[in-house]
Amino acid sequence: MKLLSTLTIAALMTAGSAFAATTPTATPAAAATPAATPAKHEGGHCEKQAHEKKLTGDEEKKFVKECKEAKKAN
Numbered sequence: 001m002k003l004l005s006t007l008t009i010a011a012l013m014t015a016g017s018a019f020a021a022t023t024p025t026a027t028p029a030a031a032a033t034p035a036a037t038p039a040k041h042e043g044g045h046c047e048k049q050a051h052e053k054k055l056t057g058d059e060e061k062k063f064v065k066e067c068k069e070a071k072k073a074n
Helices: 002-021 027-052 057-073
Strands: none
């Protein structure tokens, strides 16, 4: 019984230190954010146009896809 208790405590202490050692860093995410932001904005514009045209379902998806492809071509 003492062995089981000792192993359980050791496992908990090891798991706690493993979580503490893996803290995320903000540097890589901050570098990727400015490049990703314009793509989201363009997609939102296409979705907004589809909403204004009152498209739904497959028609909306098709319109948004074509709109995004047209913006990438430019």
